[in-house]
Amino acid sequence: MHREYSLCMDPREVLTRRVPSPDRTLAYGPGPDHVFDVRGAGPLVLFLHGGFWRAEYDRTHVGPLACALAEAGYTVAACEYRRTGQSGGGQPSGGWPGTFEDVRRAVERIPQVLGVELALIAGHSAGGHLALWAPVECPVLALAPVTGLVEAYELDLDGGAVGALLGGSPTEFPERYAAAEPQRRGTILHGLDDAQVPIELSRAYAARTGATLVELPGVEHFSLIDPLSDVWPIVEGHVRAAVEQAGRSELGHDSHL
Numbered sequence: 001m002h003r004e005y006s007l008c009m010d011p012r013e014v015l016t017r018r019v020p021s022p023d024r025t026l027a028y029g030p031g032p033d034h035v036f037d038v039r040g041a042g043p044l045v046l047f048l049h050g051g052f053w054r055a056e057y058d059r060t061h062v063g064p065l066a067c068a069l070a071e072a073g074y075t076v077a078a079c080e081y082r083r084t085g086q087s088g089g090g091q092p093s094g095g096w097p098g099t100f101e102d103v104r105r106a107v108e109r110i111p112q113v114l115g116v117e118l119a120l121i122a123g124h125s126a127g128g129h130l131a132l133w134a135p136v137e138c139p140v141l142a143l144a145p146v147t148g149l150v151e152a153y154e155l156d157l158d159g160g161a162v163g164a165l166l167g168g169s170p171t172e173f174p175e176r177y178a179a180a181e182p183q184r185r186g187t188i189l190h191g192l193d194d195a196q197v198p199i200e201l202s203r204a205y206a207a208r209t210g211a212t213l214v215e216l217p218g219v220e221h222f223s224l225i226d227p228l229s230d231v232w233p234i235v236e237g238h239v240r241a242a243v244e245q246a247g248r249s250e251l252g253h254d255s256h257l
Contacts, residue, residue, distance in 0.1 A: 014226040019063040020096055020190075022078070033086075033094075034102065036079040036110055036223040040070025043119035043243045046110055048134075048168050050125025050225075052161035054098055055085035062124065063227075068227035074237060074243070075116065079106045081130070084164040096166045096176050097101065100133070107136040119246040124225050125197060126161070131162045132182035132211075139242040140186035143224040143235065144197045147205040157197065187212045191219025192230070198224070214238070 022037035036046075037059060047066065051057020059078045066076040081102035082094030094102070111118045118138045123131035128145025146152055146162070150170045153162040163169060166176045188211055190202040199215065207212035214232055223229035 011220055011222040011229075014064055014222055014228075015057075015061040017064050018107075019067045022063075023067070025105050026113055028079070028113060029102070029105050031082070033082045034105065036106070037066065037076045038114070039066050039076045042075050043246070044074040044075045044077065044095060044111060044114060044116045045069060045120045045122060045239065045243070046079055046107065046118055047185075048079055048081070048103065048123035048127030048130045050123065050127045050144075051083070052158040053084050053126045053165045054085045054158070054161065055094070057083070064227050065124075065225045068236070069231070069239060072145075072239075074239070075114065075165075077114070079103075079110065081106065084161075095164060096180070099165065100180065100240050101193070101229070103130050103134050107134050108175045119243045122239065122242075125221065128188070129182060129243065132184050132186055133180065139245050140184060141238055141242050142186055142188045142211075144190050144194055144221055145205075146197055147182060147184075148201045149181050151204070152201060153177075154196070161165065177196070183209055185209055185211045187214065187242065189214045189216060189224060189235060189238060191216045191221065191224065193218060193220045196221040 022039050024038040025035055028034050049059045049062045059080045062078050066078045069076045082098040084095045085209045086093040120139050121131045121134055121136055122141040124143040126146050130140035131140050132142050132145055149162050153170055167172055168179045178222055188202050190199045192215055202213050224233050224235055
C-alpha cells in the first residue's frame with residue numbers, strides 16, 4: 001500500500017493533507033507565534049517544522065507526522081516560531097535573532113508548560129537545523145536538515161533563504177553565521193534523492209561534528225515527514241531509539257543521585 005502511494009502521489013501532498021485537530025494549542029511565550037500544538041500522551045517529542053524558515057510554511061504541515069507519532073505513544077509538541085517574511089501585529093519578525101530566540105524559549109518553556117521532561121527534539125529541513133542548534137541536552141533527530149549555512153547560502157537554497165534568515169551574506173555578517181551554525185552531535189536521516197537540501201550538506205556536518213548520518217537510497221525530501229511513505233517505519237524507529245536512549249540516560253542520572 002505504501003509503495004503504491006509513494007509512486008503515484010505528489011510527495012508534497014503531505015504538506016496539505018487534512019488530519020484531526022490537535023488535542024490542545026498552548027502558548028510558550030507572549031507573541032502570536034509562540035504557540036505549539038499538542039497531540040497524544042507519552043514521552044515528550046518537540047518537533048520543529050521546516051519551510052526554509054519562511055512565513056508561508058507553518059506547523060500545520062507536520063500534522064500528519066504529529067498524529068502518527070501520537071498514535072505510536074508519544075506526546076508531540078509541534079512548535080511554531082517566528083519566520084522570515086512576516087510583518088505587522090507589533091511583533092518583530094523572524095530571522096536573526098527572533099527565530100533563534102523563539103527556539104531557545106520553546107525548549108525551556110514547553111516542558112515546563114506540560115510538566116514533563118523533554119525526551120527528544122526533532123525537526124525537518126529548516127526545522128532540522130533548528131533542532132540541531134537548540135540549546136538542550138536531550139537526544140536530537142534531524143530529518144534532511146539545512147546545515148553548513150555558508151555553503152547553503154552559496155548554493156542559494158530556496159532562492160536566498162539563508163540570507164533572509166541571517167539578514168545578509170556570510171561576508172556581511174560572519175558572526176551571525178558562526179552563531180547560527182549548529183555544532184551538536186545527533187542523528188541525521190537524509191534521502192539520497194533530496195532535491196531541496198543536498199545530502200552533501202549533511203555529509204559535511206557529520207564529518208565535522210561526529211553526528212550519525214543515515215543515508216536513505218530512493219528517498220526524497222518530503223517523504224521523511226509522511227507517515228504513508230515507505231521510509232516512515234525507519235523514521236519512527238529512530239524516534240523510538242532516541243526516546244529509549246533518553247530514558248536510559250535519565251535512569252543513569254537518577255542512580256547517581
